[in-house]
Amino acid sequence: MTRKVVIVGGGTAGWLTAGVIAARHNSPAENEQGICITLLESPDVANLGVGEGTWPTMRDTLRQIGISEVDFLRTCEVSFKQGSQFIGWQKGEQESYYHPFSAPGGYGSINLAAHWLDRKSEKTFAEAVCPQSAVCDMGLAPKKPQTPEYAYSLNYGYHLNAGKFVELLKRHCVEKLGVDFQLGHVDSVVSTEDGDIEALSLTDGKNIAGDLFVDCTGFNALLIDKHYKVPFVSHKDCLFNDTALVMQAAYADDNSPIASCTKSTAQSSGWIWDIALPTRRGIGHVFSSSHISDEEAEKELMNYVEADPHLAKQQPRPRKISFQPGHRQTFWHKNCVAVGVSAGFVEPLEASALVLIEKSAEYISNNLPQGKPEMVVVAKRFNEIIHRYWVEIIDFLKLHYVLSERKDSQYWLDHSKPESLPQSLNDSLALWNTHVPWVSDTSNRAELFSAASVQYVLYGMGFVTKINNNRYRNWSRDSRIADRLMGDNLGMVEALMASQPKNRDLLNLVSEN
Numbered sequence: 001m002t003r004k005v006v007i008v009g010g011g012t013a014g015w016l017t018a019g020v021i022a023a024r025h026n027s028p029a030e031n032e033q034g035i036c037i038t039l040l041e042s043p044d045v046a047n048l049g050v051g052e053g054t055w056p057t058m059r060d061t062l063r064q065i066g067i068s069e070v071d072f073l074r075t076c077e078v079s080f081k082q083g084s085q086f087i088g089w090q091k092g093e094q095e096s097y098y099h100p101f102s103a104p105g106g107y108g109s110i111n112l113a114a115h116w117l118d119r120k121s122e123k124t125f126a127e128a129v130c131p132q133s134a135v136c137d138m139g140l141a142p143k144k145p146q147t148p149e150y151a152y153s154l155n156y157g158y159h160l161n162a163g164k165f166v167e168l169l170k171r172h173c174v175e176k177l178g179v180d181f182q183l184g185h186v187d188s189v190v191s192t193e194d195g196d197i198e199a200l201s202l203t204d205g206k207n208i209a210g211d212l213f214v215d216c217t218g219f220n221a222l223l224i225d226k227h228y229k230v231p232f233v234s235h236k237d238c239l240f241n242d243t244a245l246v247m248q249a250a251y252a253d254d255n256s257p258i259a260s261c262t263k264s265t266a267q268s269s270g271w272i273w274d275i276a277l278p279t280r281r282g283i284g285h286v287f288s289s290s291h292i293s294d295e296e297a298e299k300e301l302m303n304y305v306e307a308d309p310h311l312a313k314q315q316p317r318p319r320k321i322s323f324q325p326g327h328r329q330t331f332w333h334k335n336c337v338a339v340g341v342s343a344g345f346v347e348p349l350e351a352s353a354l355v356l357i358e359k360s361a362e363y364i365s366n367n368l369p370q371g372k373p374e375m376v377v378v379a380k381r382f383n384e385i386i387h388r389y390w391v392e393i394i395d396f397l398k399l400h401y402v403l404s405e406r407k408d409s410q411y412w413l414d415h416s417k418p419e420s421l422p423q424s425l426n427d428s429l430a431l432w433n434t435h436v437p438w439v440s441d442t443s444n445r446a447e448l449f450s451a452a453s454v455q456y457v458l459y460g461m462g463f464v465t466k467i468n469n470n471r472y473r474n475w476s477r478d479s480r481i482a483d484r485l486m487g488d489n490l491g492m493v494e495a496l497m498a499s500q501p502k503n504r505d506l507l508n509l510v511s512e513n
């Protein structure tokens with residue numbers, strides 16, 4: 001029986017995992033079976049303190065954990081994120097496209113992308129099939145003041161203050177979900193004869209025993225790497241970015257607009273993210289240290305900040321974070337499972353780290369093993385699923401680069417080299433030349449990126465799929481439905497323009513009431 005789960009690390013990964021497991025297993029009824037969750041955090045190792053853009057999945061995760069959305073919005077400097085806008089990725093000018101969180105109209109029953117391609121529309125794909133890019137252009141919120149918690153007019157995730165989010169999760173887990181929190185620095189591991197972890201020894205002399213150990217120690221990867229030496233699989237040959245310069249930029253004034261999406265602006269050797277919170281903007285330049293020096297990267301970052309009239313003239317110097325893009329060969333080894341940055345990390349282009357934590361925590365919680373034989377199978381399946389997610393993440397991120405026409409630096413030239421593409425992405429691109437991505441393309445039910453997401457990036461970047469109408473059954477009938485859906489979309493844009501409050505106005509209302 002898994003009676004005691006020990007989570008090492010009090011960053012976002014540790015507390016989200018604790019919350020998801022405790023919300024399901026630590027209820028009084030189940031407590032009689034003795035499931036107890038301890039979270040250990042080192043007083044000497046700071047959290048990463050970044051990770052401020054989430055997917056819509058976070059709404060479900062927070063609801064599941066039992067956190068009220070209003071409390072979350074008020075305490076974590078939260079704003080609403082409705083997707084990402086990619087600026088300068090295609091040509092290196094100021095051209096842009098959206099990857100919104102809402103799917104195209106009729107998604108699942110009709111493939112609007114095929115009909116949009118057939119019409120050679122003046123409108124971008126996202127504009128033609130979904131109202132969300134227009135809503136983002138206007139800085140509008142995805143819900144109204146009277147919309148219930150976690151419900152929406154348009155699908156959304158969040159931008160948040162990572163430090164405050166950890167504080168809220170910790171408070172909730174300890175006070176409401178009964179998680180046992182201990183401050184202590186893990187110094188060594190006590191093993192059983194068959195190589196499982198029996199206990200963790202702390203520098204203060206204490207021993208913490210457990211049945212399942214979750215390694216959430218960030219880049220330290222204390223258990224999965226330092227103890228078990230599970231190999232690391234580098235993806236630097238495909239995704240070159242390995243450094244980030246991160247800053248918390250002050251607004252010029254308290255009423256500056258709050259963007260409704262993450263803005264990702266391509267640079268000579270990387271890209272700049274821009275995440276707007278009610279109180280400040282989280283801005284960072286993520287780049288390849290093999291292609292640009294820290295000084296030049298900082299100059300590009302400061303040029304970006306200085307050109308924005310909504311940002312204050314004086315800003316702090318950025319903080320540098322270095323990382324190896326890649327992940328562990330396996331994630332669950334013996335009675336230890338790695339979640340968060342200890343399991344792997346690549347550039348945050350599609351904010352895929354927190355969602356992977358949510359998925360990992362959910363799997364662990366749903367499959368807490370009853371004994372050793374079960375643990376072996378659960379671990380094997382977990383490794384298969386998480387490995388598949390990583391293949392998807394790497395393919396999807398690389399897709400943003402490989403479709404670029406930019407040739408203005410070695411970085412963009414290197415990204416277009418065939419040897420930098422994974423075979424799986426090569427296969428997909430060959431298919432998409434004549435086949436529009438669709439929901440039935442994979443039998444993989446546990447996928448991260450939907451066909452809709454692929455379509456938004458593919459056609460946003462100007463990729464052309466050659467349409468053969470004869471391959472589609474009922475083309476003429478569907479064409480009429482497509483006309484109606486694209487017309488409805490125009491109507492929805494108008495209605496939303498009239499009904500949705502500005503992001504900042506809605507957030508002000510929430511904080512005042």
Ligand SMILES: Cc1cc2nc3c(=O)[nH]c(=O)nc-3n(C[C@H](O)[C@H](O)[C@H](O)COP(=O)(O)OP(=O)(O)OC[C@H]3O[C@@H](n4cnc5c(N)ncnc54)[C@H](O)[C@@H]3O)c2cc1C
Nearest residue numbers: 009010011013042048050051053186217218340341353354
């Ligand atoms: C530049 C950058 C931007 C990012 N942006 C996004 C984004 O927009 N969206 C997104 O989804 N993700 C993003 N991420 C990823 C996100 O920040 C992480 O996934 C998230 O913060 C989780 O980190 P963590 O909890 O795994 O590690 P950490 O926050 O580093 O926590 C590690 C914990 O382990 C503890 N610890 C370490 N060693 C010991 C020890 N010996 N004993 C006891 N405790 C120990 C530490 O005290 C700490 O509490 C970004 C990452 C980077 C680098």
